[in-house]
Amino acid sequence: MKLEVTGLTKCYGKTRALDGLSLAVESSRVLVLIGPSGGGKSTLLRVLGGLEIPDAGTVKINAHPLLPDAAALQAYRRRNGFLFQQFNLFPHLTARRNIALPLEKVHGHSPADAHEMAEQALARFSLLDHADKLPAQLSGGQQQRVGIARAVARPPEILFLDEPTSALDPEMTAEVLELIQELAEAGQNIILSTHEMGFARAVADQVAFVAAGKIEEVSPPASLFGAPQSALCQRFLSRVMRY
Numbered sequence: 564m565k566l567e568v569t570g571l572t573k574c575y576g577k578t579r580a581l582d583g584l585s586l587a588v589e590s591s592r593v594l595v596l597i598g599p600s601g602g603g604k605s606t607l608l609r610v611l612g613g614l615e616i617p618d619a620g621t622v623k624i625n626a627h628p629l630l631p632d633a634a635a636l637q638a639y640r641r642r643n644g645f646l647f648q649q650f651n652l653f654p655h656l657t658a659r660r661n662i663a664l665p666l667e668k669v670h671g672h673s674p675a676d677a678h679e680m681a682e683q684a685l686a687r688f689s690l691l692d693h694a695d696k697l698p699a700q701l702s703g704g705q706q707q708r709v710g711i712a713r714a715v716a717r718p719p720e721i722l723f724l725d726e727p728t729s730a731l732d733p734e735m736t737a738e739v740l741e742l743i744q745e746l747a748e749a750g751q752n753i754i755l756s757t758h759e760m761g762f763a764r765a766v767a768d769q770v771a772f773v774a775a776g777k778i779e780e781v782s783p784p785a786s787l788f789g790a791p792q793s794a795l796c797q798r799f800l801s802r803v804m805r806y
């Protein structure tokens with residue numbers, strides 16, 4: 564995917580979550596956003612995913628402008644997939660129904676087709692044993708894997724993941740990160756935010772460092788982690804890589 568973002572501003576009351584943010588990425592399969600808490604990663608993901616309309620600025624993805632038009636944004640959102648930190652699943656529905664329901668209600672598939680697509684997604688991610696369980700009967704890692712299976716059951720143009728492992732313990736984190744790595748290797752376009760620096764380095768082809776509502780630096784992981792240019796990015800990495 565190609566991204567051309569210029570002058571994005573988004574304020575919540577007096578907080579400038581995005582402050583004239585610009586980002587140009589010529590070609591990326593997996594773009595990873597890193598940076599300090601409150602820096603604007605989630606806000607940027609929501610704007611790029613068409614979930615939030617910026618106060619100012621423009622976004623073009625693969626040369627198509629993202630317009631602040633309700634119908635166009637809804638169509639755009641339907642072509643993409645989303646997963647957030649936690650609370651992704653409907654608590655009263657089984658894993659299978661969590662995947663099948665949006666295929667019926669959002670994408671207009673027949674119940675039989677939706678069921679079949681859900682079965683395939685569950686099988687692809689080794690989740691068939693959990694198909695009939697409610698979210699509360701699944702571990703956090705299993706819930707996130709069901710959430711990802713749902714997000715890709717109908718292959719999205721771009722998969723947006725906002726800190727998909729931050730609510731998980733290390734072992735569950737590993738199983739979710741492996742799944743994301745698998746999707747990346749299968750060619751899925753992904754934009755994700757994470758505090759897992761090792762994972763960012765392994766999965767990204769471009770890493771953007773977001774701080775104070777701006778992109779401080781964007782480059783391939785080897786150079787961003789190996790020889791960061793911006794002072795803010797150097798300071799952030801030296802702190803988070805210390806332990």
Ligand SMILES: Nc1ncnc2c1ncn2[C@@H]1O[C@H](COP(=O)(O)OP(=O)(O)OP(=O)(O)O)[C@@H](O)[C@H]1O
Nearest residue numbers: 575578579580598599600601602603604605606607
């Ligand atoms: N819905 C909202 N209402 C009010 N303020 C918000 C809202 N969303 C974000 N903010 C503020 O905007 C700024 C950027 O937040 P954002 O969630 O984008 O940061 P982040 O980089 O994702 O942080 P983290 O790493 O902690 O997830 C923060 O100061 C936050 O408090």
Ligand SMILES: [Mg+2]
Nearest residue numbers: 604605606726
């Ligand atoms: Mg966030």
